[in-house]
Amino acid sequence: MSEAGAPVLDPIHQFHVKVIAPLHIFGVDASFTNAALFMVIAALAVVVVMLIGTSSRNIVPSRLQTAAEAFYEFSQDMVRQTAGEDGMRFFPLVFTLFMFILACNVIGLWPYTFEVMAQIFVTATFAFSIIFLVVGYGVYKHGLHWFNVFKPSGVSPFMLPFIVPIEVLSFISRPVTLSVRLFANILAGHIMLVVFGGFVVMLLGAGAYALLAPLPLAGIVLLTAFEGLVAVLQAYVFAILTCVYLVDALHPGH
Amino acid sequence: MASQAAEGQVAGTEVPASNAHADVFPPFDTNYFAPQIIWLAIVFGLLYLLMSKIALPRVAGILSSRRNAVDDDLAAAAQAQFDASQAATAHEKTLAEAKARAQALGQQAHAEAAQAAGARRAQLEADLAAKLADAEKQIGEKKSAAMANVESIAVEATHAILQQLTGKPVEAGAVAAAVAAAKP
Numbered sequence A: 001m002s003e004a005g006a007p008v009l010d011p012i013h014q015f016h017v018k019v020i021a022p023l024h025i026f027g028v029d030a031s032f033t034n035a036a037l038f039m040v041i042a043a044l045a046v047v048v049v050m051l052i053g054t055s056s057r058n059i060v061p062s063r064l065q066t067a068a069e070a071f072y073e074f075s076q077d078m079v080r081q082t083a084g085e086d087g088m089r090f091f092p093l094v095f096t097l098f099m100f101i102l103a104c105n106v107i108g109l110w111p112y113t114f115e116v117m118a119q120i121f122v123t124a125t126f127a128f129s130i131i132f133l134v135v136g137y138g139v140y141k142h143g144l145h146w147f148n149v150f151k152p153s154g155v156s157p158f159m160l161p162f163i164v165p166i167e168v169l170s171f172i173s174r175p176v177t178l179s180v181r182l183f184a185n186i187l188a189g190h191i192m193l194v195v196f197g198g199f200v201v202m203l204l205g206a207g208a209y210a211l212l213a214p215l216p217l218a219g220i221v222l223l224t225a226f227e228g229l230v231a232v233l234q235a236y237v238f239a240i241l242t243c244v245y246l247v248d249a250l251h252p253g254h
Numbered sequence B: 001m002a003s004q005a006a007e008g009q010v011a012g013t014e015v016p017a018s019n020a021h022a023d024v025f026p027p028f029d030t031n032y033f034a035p036q037i038i039w040l041a042i043v044f045g046l047l048y049l050l051m052s053k054i055a056l057p058r059v060a061g062i063l064s065s066r067r068n069a070v071d072d073d074l075a076a077a078a079q080a081q082f083d084a085s086q087a088a089t090a091h092e093k094t095l096a097e098a099k100a101r102a103q104a105l106g107q108q109a110h111a112e113a114a115q116a117a118g119a120r121r122a123q124l125e126a127d128l129a130a131k132l133a134d135a136e137k138q139i140g141e142k143k144s145a146a147m148a149n150v151e152s153i154a155v156e157a158t159h160a161i162l163q164q165l166t167g168k169p170v171e172a173g174a175v176a177a178a179v180a181a182a183k184p
Helices: A034-052 A063-083 A086-108 A120-150 A160-204 A207-212 A214-250 B002-012 B030-166 B172-182
Strands: A019-021
Touching (some): A019 A034, A034 A086, A034 B030, A063 B030, A086 A120, A086 A160, A120 A160, A160 A214
16 A cells, blocks of 8 residues: 555555665565565465464364364365476465465555565566476476377377467467456556545545545445455465466376 | 765755665665675575474474374273273173172062971961861860750759649659650
């Protein structure tokens, strides 16, 4: 969300990365920024639920442990249903991805926080890493046969020159769509929230039109609820698409 | 990083994009490409290690130990129920046996008592019959004795009456014969 006392009602201002502690390692800028800070906060939130919540290992769980178990079983079902029993080797990765994105999105919804997933570099890093993992694991597991993933079975040889480029293109577009889907959804939602907030302020400062100010305020309330849904849903979509793409690494010949 | 330091100072200007990144949409600002990715790799890598090495095995352990505990408890409960039904069957069997035995004992005791009572009654009846016979014999003796007395009284009375009536001595033997003859 926008910082208090932002110069004007600039909906983009909330996405500015600010350096908190400058740091250069071997000439590479590794400064600790507000984005890094909220990555750490999100990771700590996940650690609180998953490690501290489960530390007593109760048979009858506490609240936090119930939450940790619910996240675990939800993610486990998701991976198992999408990627099958073989896909369970990627369960820790998908689980960590889901929890981290979920924590970033939910924390980023609070005013004065920073939304990590509205940074295209972050989502793109995730998406490209996943695709490289798919290719790398697929080639490691199946050798060059893995590239049959671009050749759908049952297609007549005459069609292959047309089908294979389409398959390759769709594969290459995966990291782009995966990263942009998450980034754009979160970015647009946060911009909308600030724009509606700006309407409230502008209407309040416009004499008689101040009577209309509650309308965009009600809009913010509805939008916040909707953005809460988007925050969870986009984390889920990202995780389940990761599973779907990982299936290609496991079983290229489908 | 001077541009970052300047950002706070331009906060009052009218133009929102007056900082150093004016021309760049902030999420696309390539200046922050390296720090974002480096910190993402550090934070996500640590989180991945914590989750995959500690948290997820721990949750899996909790879930499986709970499943085992529930299964064990259910098995123990089923065993206990089986034992209880076995015990109930055994109890019913014992009860039925005890009942049958008690009934048999009762019948036997009843029969013995009836037999003993019958024997005593027969004994008593025999005794009583003997006493009755004695008594009847005595009565008969008494009666015949009495009857003999009655005959002598009748003779005497007749003798006396005849003397009074006739005023003459009456032969005693004749009177006795007459009385004997008059006796039915």
